[in-house]
Amino acid sequence: MFEKLTLAERDYWFIRSGRNSGEFFKHFKNSGLIAIGHADDFGLNFADSLILEDADKRLVLSTALVQMSNETKTPSEIGSTKRQLERFLNHIKTDDIILTVNSDNQVLAGKVTSSVYFGTTAILPHYIQGETPKPCHYNLRVNVEWGKVKDRKFLPYVVDKTFRSPLTVSQLDKPEQLQALKHWLFPVYFTDNEACCTLKISTNQGIQNRDLSKLSLALDELELLAEYLSEKETFDLSNYQKFAKDNRDIYQYTITAQHVFMSPGHQNIQVFGSFRKQQIFALLLTYIFSATPLSANEPLEGSEVLSEQHIELASNFVNTEYGLNSIKQKLEVIVPEEDFSPSAEDREEDQFAPSVPDNHTIL
Incomplete structure (x- = not known):
């Protein structure tokens, strides 16, 4: 019991659920993943669900830099996008914690369960017959074991103010953020x-x-x-x-x-x-x-x-x-119930990522 309550060394990240105030929040929650669209239109010819090795990640970054230069992006725009790609590709790892929010003042926290991979299958939320939800085609993905949706008003202020950043990928690394966040996540x-x-x-x-x-x-x-x-x-x-x-x-x-x-x-x-x-x-x-x-x-x-x-x-x-x-x-x-253990999970490194949507996508 108690060894499962020993806090693992991990990093904490805020990742936006798409544009327009979290338009893909439900997509990511229902599909058990988080994704970014910074490499969607680069013509990368990776197979669906390919776990990206170091060489693949370097190709993504170099292709992104060439593409952005061709689009006459400003140096500051290129630098910002490059840093966010590097965080997602090289720094987010298994057992890290991801937070994301939507326009309904809901917040979702989850634990990363895979390496970064390239997905070509559309990401969809759960929906009923007759609905036509907007698909998400973001290619760069990691799988996430999400906890319960929580009210953003209960989120510690030192964490919440980070969500005002316009960046897609931000690291929560200030001591006061981490102390409040760990208490909030792990009772x-x-x-x-x-x-x-x-x-x-x-x-x-x-x-x-x-x-x-x-x-x-x-x-x-x-x-x-x-x-x-x-x-x-x-x-x-x-x-x-x-x-x-x-x-x-x-x-x-x-x-x-x-x-x-x-x-x-x-x-x-x-x-x-x-x-x-x-x-x-x-x-x-x-x-x-x-x-x-x-x-x-x-x-x-x-x-x-x-x-x-x-x-x-x-x-x-x-x-x-x-x-x-x-x-x-x-x-x-x-004492609140926990969504997941504060310890690191014992799991083998993923060899492949699930195809999305799965059998539960259409209800």
Whole structure:
């Protein structure tokens, strides 16, 4: 379980879904890919679904430069197009994250699952008999495992403002962008030295400061409890109460939190310490706030982290002590469900790309 929550090293990209404010958003979502049209009219004679090798990529770039020069493009236009082609051809890789948006203020995030390839088959969205959707003929493509469509208003501002760039392909690489984006995409994940968790607050009502204070105190208690349990195999209430009484006011808490678009919005949480402490904190948090909590019984290097029974007892103590049932109801607070794992996927390199449309294109 937990090795699947270790954040992979990857890059994050924003790619436009065609012109006219995302006209091919549904095409890409339904077909499980993303594509750009920067090499469509160059007369390239590649077979459909050909995975592009280095020599093929160099040919695409050189052909593009010749074509643009013949079209009397300005040096700045040529340079911009060249850089975007280079990003798509040479820098986007398997397990990278792609984001795209449409004119309905919807955002889609997905994980790259193939190398870049050349496609000649038209890309179409799902449609019903009698409809005639506009086909997308963009040739340069990568396959993407898309998550759920989300409302753009919940996207962190530091990420959203990148979408105002006119570029087709942009990299999200600023530290503040990456921190917010990782929390938004992955509700629970681990880095080398911290557990990173996200709470989603869905209420549209005004939030009382008292409720936020109780929530903050409960999160502090979860860290203290995780520290205690990191040295124990079981939860003993009386022993913990003594430990808490002796340490609650002097313990060096590491937990930090950021509020993003409060009411509704997210609270991003980081906890530092031993990996076992991080695991237990995540277990406790998801047990209390998630519809699908992490399992305490998943083996990690041959042993369980902590028995489900003791996670339940410890969580129930915090729940009762801080009145979390009432706070959860008032704030409508949960640990969101993830669309895909933060870890890298174990898969063989694709030898071919699927032909699009497939049997599900026409309904």
